[in-house]
Amino acid sequence: MTILSIQHLNFGFRGRTLFKDAQMTIPLPGIFGLAAPAGSGKTTLFNLISGLLPSTGVIRLFDTPITPAVVSQNVAYVPNTDNAAGMLRGSDYVAFIAAAQRITRQRQTAVLHTLGVDDFARQRLSRYTPGMRQRLQMALVLLLDRPLNLLDEPLDDVDPASLTTICDAISQLGRAGKTVIVSTSQPDRLVTVTNTMFVFAEQQILEVPSGGTDDLTSASDQRFFK
Numbered sequence: 768m769t770i771l772s773i774q775h776l777n778f779g780f781r782g783r784t785l786f787k788d789a790q791m792t793i794p795l796p797g798i799f800g801l802a803a804p805a806g807s808g809k810t811t812l813f814n815l816i817s818g819l820l821p822s823t824g825v826i827r828l829f830d831t832p833i834t835p836a837v838v839s840q841n842v843a844y845v846p847n848t849d850n851a852a853g854m855l856r857g858s859d860y861v862a863f864i865a866a867a868q869r870i871t872r873q874r875q876t877a878v879l880h881t882l883g884v885d886d887f888a889r890q891r892l893s894r895y896t897p898g899m900r901q902r903l904q905m906a907l908v909l910l911l912d913r914p915l916n917l918l919d920e921p922l923d924d925v926d927p928a929s930l931t932t933i934c935d936a937i938s939q940l941g942r943a944g945k946t947v948i949v950s951t952s953q954p955d956r957l958v959t960v961t962n963t964m965f966v967f968a969e970q971q972i973l974e975v976p977s978g979g980t981d982d983l984t985s986a987s988d989q990r991f992f993k
């Protein structure tokens with residue numbers, strides 16, 4: 768069963784083409800990077816995979832064309848946006864989602880502890896640093912326990928301790944047989960979790976087989992990376 772298959776993807780905004788007859792395939796579970804400069808289409812690709820944007824292409828998850836039901840059963844998507852529910856405490860936010868998803872209190876407690884979120888769970892989300900916000904989001908990803916996880920820049924701009932903690936959680940997902948796609952505009956931050964990267968070049972999505980960030984210089988324009 769193929770995890771993700773994208774064929775003949777065409778998409779752009781206001782006359783700017785981001786993807787032109789692009790393909791992308793993930794045949795087996797694993798951890799994958801999506802390394803591209805700011806503004807090149809990483810968030811757009813995640814929105815297309817999760818059906819939030821319409822495309823003319825064919826996108827299949829687990830051999831099934833995407834529908835809201837297929838996405839909600841199989842995908843955890845962490846967008847790279849500030850949480851709108853800023854007045855909520857982190858613990859309330861987790862409890863709200865855990866109740867909707869029927870996740871036990873025991874599992875919540877264990878996962879929040881693993882991510883070190885229990886240290887600041889009582890604080891309001893509006894006071895969170897990027898590292899705290901991403902650790903909380905990562906805790907939710909572990910709790911949701913979905914086969915495909917789309918993480919939009921969870922490592923960019925976080926403090927060193929959060930970087931290590933989040934990388935450990937991503938590795939944990941990989942060991943559990945989940946698939947994770949981690950976008951970044953700072954590919955050096957991904958090297959401890961994967962050396963398999965997708966990059967964008969000439970409106971195509973290319974897989975860089977291995978070798979970490981060295982290969983990115985030839986596949987994409989390194990000047991644009993932060």
Ligand SMILES: Nc1ncnc2c1ncn2[C@@H]1O[C@H](COP(=O)(O)OP(=O)(O)OP(=O)(O)O)[C@@H](O)[C@H]1O
Nearest residue numbers: 780781803804805806807808809810811812847952
């Ligand atoms: N709703 C929209 N309407 C018009 N243009 C958009 C819209 N969303 C994104 N774009 C444009 O599409 C391009 C790709 O944006 P996208 O957010 O997918 O890039 P990105 O690689 O995720 O960037 P970043 O690293 O800054 O998050 C950008 O030029 C952006 O301005």
